[in-house]
Amino acid sequence: MSRITPCLWYKDEAAEAARFYTSIFPESHLDEKYLSWVDTPGGKAGDLMMVEFTIGGQAMQALNGGMYFDYTHAISMSFVCEDQAELDRIWDALLEGGKAEQCGWLTDRYGMSWQIIPKGMGQFLGGSDPDGAKRAMGAMMQMVKIDIGAIEAAYRGA
DSSP states (O other): OOSOOOEEEESSOHHHHHHHHHHHSSSOEEEEEEEEOOSBTTBOTTSEEEEEEEETTEEEEEEEOSSOOOOOTTSOEEEEESSHHHHHHHHHHHHTTSEEOSTTEEEOTTSOEEEEEETTTHHHHTOSOHHHHHHHHHHHHTOSSOOHHHHHHHHHTO
């Protein structure tokens, strides 16, 4: 078990965000620990302060901090999908209310940056054929949502 748990800051949407993420990813669930505030500048006594949850097997925390802060691309969540069908499903779910970006990146409705990538993509982007890797990287750079079949075809020169 990891001793590092990412904590995501929300103004007051912590429980909503945790439910959203756990509804999308496999190996995900809300944990039973819901902490409440005592009277502080961050919240009123009894208001939800933090929810602990697991997404994709990773323990997470969501904090209602009382103030809004923007997330940046300086940190993102990266999820490796088993196949294109899983990638499509997760991409579409996270994109609802969010914004698509380039090369498999998107920003979800809460402003969190995500990289949704297929398993095995590294074998094409960093494969033993430097020309194939260059073609695969060029193909990926033209994509918004990743299409692993197109990247593999580019790698193979098709």
